[in-house]
Amino acid sequence: MATPQQSDSAAPRRKASRHRGEGQWAVGHRTPLNGNEQFKKDDDGLNVRTRIETIYSRRGFDSIDPNDLRGRMRWWGLYTQRKPGIDGGKTAILEPEELDDKFFMLRVRIDGGRLTAQQLRVIGEVSQEYARGTADVTDRQNIQLHWIRIEDVPAIWEKLEAVGLSTTEACGDCPRVIIGSPVAGIAADEIIDGTPAVDEIHERYIGSKEFSNLPRKFKTAISGSPVQDVVHEINDIAFVGVEHPEHGPGFDLWVGGGLSTNPRLAERLGTWVPLAEVPDVWAGVVGIFRDYGYRRLRTRARLKFLMADWGPEKFRRILQDEYLGRELLDGPPPAEPRSRWRDHIGVHRQQDGNFYVGFAPRVGRVDGATLAKIADLAAAHGSDRLRTTVEQKMIVLDVAEDQVDSLVSGLESLDFQVRPSPFRRGTMACTGIEFCKLAIVETKARGAALIDELERRMPEFEEPVTINLNGCPNACARIQTADIGLKGQLVLDGDGNQVEGFQVHLGGSLGLQAGFGRKVRGLKVTADELPDYVERVLTRFQEEREQDERFAAWAARASAEALS
Structure with a gap:
């Protein structure tokens, strides 16, 4: 559940002074302590879409309010990109308006890295028509486009949403893309398929104002793969597939990972979470972050800092007592990953006897025309499902055995290798x-x-x-x-x-x-x-x-x- 429940065993809430506090809502600190918290209080980031569609796309870049331009527009996947010709020595010296170009990066949100051939083809078409052909596969399974004009954003949304894609909360202080095993539901060695949990979280909470004002970004990973293919150690929350000796397959819960300038590995809460309970447990952890997360300094506003101060025992207790209203089951840790590589590159047999084929672009950089060719190639070999990975790679699913060699040759003709060097x-x-x-x-x-x-x-x-x-x-x-x-x-x-x-x-x-x-x-x-x-x-x-x-x-x- 997302809202706290009172409990006799809950830690007493002490109201600290404004000057000594961290801006935690749960201890009474609702006054914004920095510019980001102020613009989020003034207007929810999700509301900017209406202004983009009715004002900014019609009046142009210069009409955009600065708090929308460098703040709320991120809730819809839009960042201003760097003006060409500014060298790295000026990055920390120039003001934001001096660094801003009048074009945007647009991040297409791809939960679980899941794409149909049609969806990939449409991303390729958008890239060619509106983004000067640019496209990058990210290490969080998204695809990013560049050179986007504000005037074109509504048309881009229309094209993406017509095939079930979106840019909703692809950036911003909100739940970002849910990364998932790119071979969920098909890998022969899978412990448990986390796809239903990914879908339910997305349906219930993404685009909801319940969690659209978090202290900072929130990163989620869910995978039941034994190769542990979602870098769970460095996400705010991760559900890792495990086999409980009494209750069977489920998930081990990890909280508080993250990198940037203060890296920290996530910690286990020592709990076993069945698939059906993953969305509620996820919402409880996000609720803790929303209510207890630090909002005073942006540099300390990630969940990892709260976990560092609380520790896993207190975090679990608050989660159980105030947000779930029940105890979580203890559970075992995940086994060591079965492979040194966790990217699914190569040719692998699926549960159903078909094969999936993972291939490697160079550092995730492709282009729109090539994305469309990949979609066409997959479709020509009987596949309608593709995946992106957290290693900036891609996978074609559901390939019949007699089609594998032809698909591999087709990918290699596009300069994508199925048996790449360790360097690629x-x-x-x-x-x-x-x-x-x-x-x-x-x-x-x-x-x-x-x-x-x-x-x-x-x-x-x-x-x-x-x-x-x-x-x-x-x-x-x-x-x-x-x-x-x-x-x-x-x-x-x-x-x-x-x-x-x-x-x-x-x-x-x-x-x-x-x-x-x-x-x-x-x-x-x-x-x-x-x-x-x-x-x-x-x-x-x-x-x-x-x-x-x-x-x-x-x-x-x-x-x-x-x-x-």
Whole structure:
């Protein structure tokens, strides 16, 4: 349930002073303590759609109220993109209106990564007609378009919604896309299919004003896959498939994960949640965040900070006593993931005897025309279902055995590999300075070029390795949890010139022994030196590793010299 219930065992609510408090609604702090809280109080973010349709799309960019432009429009998936030609050294110096271009990024919300061939084709058509052909598959299963004009937004919504897609709460201080196993309901080894819970949460709560004013964004993951394919360790809430010895398949509940500049792994509450109860438990956790979450400082407004202060025992008690009104069952932790790769790339048999085929774009970058071709290719091979993944990859489902080879050949003709090198398979990149107002360096083209260069230099390298490039410290590309995490910043080259480069994090991982990467003191590389550096450190890994040792384990024990 979303509203608190009083309980004799609930923690007493102490009303702190406005100056000492964190802006928590549940302890009486309703006065907005920053500009974001003020504009949310003034008008709900969901209400901006009417103004977009009736005013802004007709009068143009210059008619948009600033609190809508850089605030409420996010509730409908719209961010202003970076004005071209502004270098990374000015990112933190210029005012928002100086960084804003008169175009938008538009994020298409794709819960569970689930797409029909028709839906993918329509996204491709929208990209070509309204977004200069741009399209990026994100590491949260969405697809992002760029160069969107405000005048075109209503027409885009009409096209997307006609095929069951939306941009509702794709951004903003609200429940973002629900990421789910891209092979939910079809994988032969699945513990439990979380799709009904994803659908019910979406139907009951997405676009509802019950949760449209949270302290900050809220990220959800639900998967019953034994390979644990939704990076549950770094979501605000995650339901992880487990087998209870008495009650059968259900979910283990994790709360309080997140990255950015203060990374924190989620913690287990030690509960077993049956599929039918997932939506109510989800709503209870979101209700805690809404009511007890910190609203004073934006930098402390994520659920991970509340979890750090409360701990899992108190969090579970408040959830049970005030929001659910009942005890949750204790449950077992999930088993170790069965695969070093958690992305479903390759050809795999489904429960029904058909196959699914996972393939790898370079760093999630595609284009509208190619998306339409993928949709057509899937349909020509008898499939009407495709999936996006949290690794910026894609999957075609329901392929008959006698169609697999032809589909693989068709994908390869589009430069998508079903049997990619570890470099193409394991490299991700955020949007970067090309479009993002927070970025300091370029990432997408650099990541794609790095893949090509490493494939040329190290064709025999086969070990699973992840290389994540981020354009700023905010970790949209999960740099702290990569084998090689690259945080964009300006560095000095050998001649003392300030150039684009990266601070290096080494040995992060999720799944097996999850943890954050190691920062070697002073270890920074220029963008031009990046291929040389990565080749050097991977070669050293190959020379020094023990039998079957993972890169993360080697990086944790290697000398600073070996990592330089």
